Amino acid sequence: MPEKFDVIVVGAGPAGTSCAYTCAKSGLNVLLIERGEYPGSKNVMGGVLYRKQMEEIIPEFWKEAPLERPVIEQRFWMMDKESVVSFGYKGLEWGMEPYNNFTVLRAHFDQWFARKAVEAGALLINETVVLECLVENGKVIGVRTDRPDGDILADVVVLADGVNSLLSKQLGFHKEFRPDEVALTVMEVVNLPKDKINDRFNLEENQGCTIEIFGDSTKGNLGTAFLYTNKESLNIGVGTTLSSMIKAKLKPYDLLDYLKTHPMIKPYLEGGESAEYLAHLIPEGGYRSVPRVAGNGVLVVGDAAQLVNAIHREGSNMAMSSGKMAAEAVIEAKQANDFSESSLNRYKDALYGSFIMKDLEKYKDAAHVFEKYPQYLRDYVPMMNRAASKFFTVDGTPKRDKQKEIMRNMTSERGKFGMLQDIYRAWKAVK
Amino acid sequence: MHIVVCVKQVPDTKIIKINPKTNTLDRRSAPAILNPYDAHAVQAAVKIREETGGMISVLSMGPPQAVAIIKKSIEIGADRGYLISDRAFAGADTLATSYALSKALQKIANEEPIDLVICGKHAIDGDTGQVGPGIARRLDIPPITNVIEVSEVNKAEKTVLIKRKQISGYELIQTQLPCLLTVEKEINSILYSPLPNMLRAARYEPVIWAVSDLGEVDKTQLGLKGSPTIVGKMFTPPKLEGGKKLEGSSDEQVSQLMDILMERKDLLKLKETSTAN
Ligand SMILES: Cc1cc2nc3c(=O)[nH]c(=O)nc-3n(C[C@@H](O)[C@H](O)[C@H](O)COP(=O)(O)OP(=O)(O)OC[C@H]3O[C@@H](n4cnc5c(N)ncnc54)[C@H](O)[C@@H]3O)c2cc1C
Numbered sequence: 263m264p265e266k267f268d269v270i271v272v273g274a275g276p277a278g279t280s281c282a283y284t285c286a287k288s289g290l291n292v293l294l295i296e297r298g299e300y301p302g303s304k305n306v307m308g309g310v311l312y313r314k315q316m317e318e319i320i321p322e323f324w325k326e327a328p329l330e331r332p333v334i335e336q337r338f339w340m341m342d343k344e345s346v347v348s349f350g351y352k353g354l355e356w357g358m359e360p361y362n363n364f365t366v367l368r369a370h371f372d373q374w375f376a377r378k379a380v381e382a383g384a385l386l387i388n389e390t391v392v393l394e395c396l397v398e399n400g401k402v403i404g405v406r407t408d409r410p411d412g413d414i415l416a417d418v419v420v421l422a423d424g425v426n427s428l429l430s431k432q433l434g435f436h437k438e439f440r441p442d443e444v445a446l447t448v449m450e451v452v453n454l455p456k457d458k459i460n461d462r463f464n465l466e467e468n469q470g471c472t473i474e475i476f477g478d479s480t481k482g483n484l485g486t487a488f489l490y491t492n493k494e495s496l497n498i499g500v501g502t503t504l505s506s507m508i509k510a511k512l513k514p515y516d517l518l519d520y521l522k523t524h525p526m527i528k529p530y531l532e533g534g535e536s537a538e539y540l541a542h543l544i545p546e547g548g549y550r551s552v553p554r555v556a557g558n559g560v561l562v563v564g565d566a567a568q569l570v571n572a573i574h575r576e577g578s579n580m581a582m583s584s585g586k587m588a589a590e591a592v593i594e595a596k597q598a599n600d601f602s603e604s605s606l607n608r609y610k611d612a613l614y615g616s617f618i619m620k621d622l623e624k625y626k627d628a629a630h631v632f633e634k635y636p637q638y639l640r641d642y643v644p645m646m647n648r649a650a651s652k653f654f655t656v657d658g659t660p661k662r663d664k665q666k667e668i669m670r671n672m673t674s675e676r677g678k679f680g681m682l683q684d685i686y687r688a689w690k691a692v693k
Numbered sequence: 694m695h696i697v698v699c700v701k702q703v704p705d706t707k708i709i710k711i712n713p714k715t716n717t718l719d720r721r722s723a724p725a726i727l728n729p730y731d732a733h734a735v736q737a738a739v740k741i742r743e744e745t746g747g748m749i750s751v752l753s754m755g756p757p758q759a760v761a762i763i764k765k766s767i768e769i770g771a772d773r774g775y776l777i778s779d780r781a782f783a784g785a786d787t788l789a790t791s792y793a794l795s796k797a798l799q800k801i802a803n804e805e806p807i808d809l810v811i812c813g814k815h816a817i818d819g820d821t822g823q824v825g826p827g828i829a830r831r832l833d834i835p836p837i838t839n840v841i842e843v844s845e846v847n848k849a850e851k852t853v854l855i856k857r858k859q860i861s862g863y864e865l866i867q868t869q870l871p872c873l874l875t876v877e878k879e880i881n882s883i884l885y886s887p888l889p890n891m892l893r894a895a896r897y898e899p900v901i902w903a904v905s906d907l908g909e910v911d912k913t914q915l916g917l918k919g920s921p922t923i924v925g926k927m928f929t930p931p932k933l934e935g936g937k938k939l940e941g942s943s944d945e946q947v948s949q950l951m952d953i954l955m956e957r958k959d960l961l962k963l964k965e966t967s968t969a970n
């Protein structure tokens with residue numbers, strides 16, 4: 263007779279570990295199952311961890327978690343082939359408690375976080391793949407792992423198995439992705455001595471910088487690139503929707519090579535040593551792609567529930583918050599001893615009432631609009647670069663005449679009406 | 694039947710880096726793992742227990758983090774784990790290590806007499822293969838090295854049949870119990886652990902002993918003090934220079950290789966004399 267737990271959590275990423283931690287803290291008997299050699303061993307993230315949602319789970323985590331640097335500057339680049347228009351914000355208040363966000367390396371962070379869950383009382387087993395949910399009379403009653411004698415039971419199974427959630431697909435909660443619902447992202451960790459990083463990014467000890475790069479970073483395709491500072495390494499990555507990649511016949515690693523040798527980027531990486539190469543999907547379907555998140559004896563959290571705000575590159579925070587909300591629903595269900603869908607729908611209600619679904623709803627059309635009308639990244643970014651170049655070049659032309667010429671150039675490219683249409687469409691998509 | 698397996702935590706030398714300045718292993722560059730030969734030693738014990746019943750204990754000397762490899766041994770199927778951990782053990786060479794381990798084995802034997810001790814053939818960081826025989830000598834039991842098969846464990850007669858790997862062929866030995874074996878990887882393949890073992894390992898907390906728990910111990914034989922080994926010099930062997938890489942399909946590569954061998958008869962000769970030996 264297999265052992266029975268109160269709750270089994272599948273996947274020790276931010277979503278699963280938050281859920282396991284919260285359940286264990288309230289005294290539930292929790293099993294956390296991870297297929298990797300250890301939590302984080304294969305997990306991929308650009309690296310920005312948001313303070314707020316993490317703090318709601320472990321207050322003052324920054325005093326002990328393995329973080330890289332607090333981010334004190336965020337830059338946004340509109341990049342063309344040989345130029346860039348940039349804006350950003352740098353503030354020392356972000357370098358002090360309670361901070362705004364941090365860069366992290368997931369292999370370190372996930373391991374630490376899972377250890378906190380174990381200290382709280384959760385049981386963690388690694389190197390074990392969950393193959394399927396055990397279903398009896400329409401209710402999930404446990405999971406089957408790939409190990410001998412591998413069945414194990416629970417009142418509730420929480421699926422935190424990441425973007426390609428095979429388990430929720432098996433339950434029929436998800437369908438297969440459409441290529442425009444996921445982004446394929448590749449990234450590299452490039453080792454670079456601390457002094458070099460500080461000099462190149464104009465930083466001091468324990469200060470970090472993030473750069474989000476639009477335009478030529480994806481050769482104008484729908485997607486973005488990033489360059490983040492760790493203590494003694496940089497994370498550089500790029501991704502586009504799978505559909506754009508197919509359409510433009512791009513290979514992800516070619517795109518990363520292109521980015522790394524781009525004249526605006528290369529000087530930052532000079533002399534660096536590639537330490538790791540990673541590839542991963544990001545769910546970008548947004549609001550409309552969120553599957554059913556609760557069933558009889560089962561909940562779906564984090565990337566598995568497609569909870570990512572692609573426009574603001576928020577994913578880990580939504581994963582954590584959803585994991586915590588799921589845990590709270592499980593705790594209440596346990597008190598009522600009712601693990602039916604209607605009882606577990608507390609989680610769904612909490613999710614839809616939270617910032618997560620509100621943000622996803624706000625942007626529900628954005629990706630679709632930008633995919634359908636590729637001019638935003640393809641045409642407007644170079645246009646902005648040309649305009650800036652013209653405006654800032656001192657050649658004796660009066661500034662008023664320059665402004666007129668810039669407007670003339672822009673409207674002649676897209677047409678006055680076309681431009682108004684584009685602006686209205688973009689505004690509607692993100693308002 | 695009570696089997697004790699000695700297990701060591703080692704850096705994964707497959708991926709470890711050498712610090713080019715000091716020529717020492719950069720231990721931070723590699724994760725700590727259960728010495729692969731020791732994993733086979735635990736698996737061999739599990740196989741014997743299937744036939745004879747009884748209990749498997751594992752014993753390790755190491756820092757507190759070595760609890761991880763005891764848990765790993767429980768995953769493979771050990772029943773109990775002991776860690777001896779104390780600053781006084783630090784810097785031990787094979788002489789001091791085998792002394793400390795034999796003291797712990799005596800203490801374990803006082804609780805439950807030991808019928809068989811199994812070690813790995815060697816540890817992949819030290820590579821000496823001296824600790825196993827060192828323990829056997831101190832416990833005054835026969836050491837049998839390079840073991841590739843254990844059969845006919847006879848509890849009543851207290852005998853066991855052992856197959857030892859030799860440079861050419863093998864050797865069959867019937868010996869008394871208790872004895873000490875050091876095992877080769879060929880002895881078995883590590884099985885994928887059943888889920889109940891994983892759960893037990895996740896919960897398991899080994900017994901941890903300090904020097905003071907081991908009873909009468911001669912402290913001058915422990916740790917750095919008890920270690921006559923002096924490492925004179927360490928260096929990274931120079932990379933092989935030159936050489937030619939054969940490319941193409943396997944047929945093409947074979948024919949290129951044959952051309953070279955036919956031309957360079959001297960290479961073949963070397964081979965001939967060595968097989969003739
Ligand atoms: C190049 C080199 C440098 C060294 N430098 C030093 C030094 O500076 N100072 C010093 O004091 N010593 C030094 N040592 C020796 C010491 O660190 C050994 O690693 C230790 O004594 C174990 O020896 P081994 O790794 O060769 O084990 P082996 O004898 O190869 O191990 C055989 C088997 O013995 C068992 N075993 C070995 N160690 C343990 C253990 N700790 N716990 C449980 N079972 C175990 C395992 O079953 C293992 O498979 C050095 C050794 C080498 C080769």
Ligand SMILES: Cc1cc2nc3c(=O)[nH]c(=O)nc-3n(C[C@H](O)[C@H](O)[C@H](O)COP(=O)(O)OP(=O)(O)OC[C@H]3O[C@@H](n4cnc5c(N)ncnc54)[C@H](O)[C@@H]3O)c2cc1C
Binds near residue numbers: 310312393447542
């Ligand atoms: C390149 C890239 C950059 C990103 N940048 C950021 C960023 O800067 N900031 C941010 O907040 N978000 C970012 N994200 C998104 C973020 O990484 C995810 O939203 C977040 O990791 C989701 O957490 P999760 O726990 O739901 O899933 P995951 O982190 O994917 O964890 C799932 C876990 O489940 C395990 N697992 C899967 N299947 C099984 C199974 N069958 N059995 C057992 N275990 C299983 C996996 O091994 C894994 O450990 C980025 C993503 C990518 C790919």
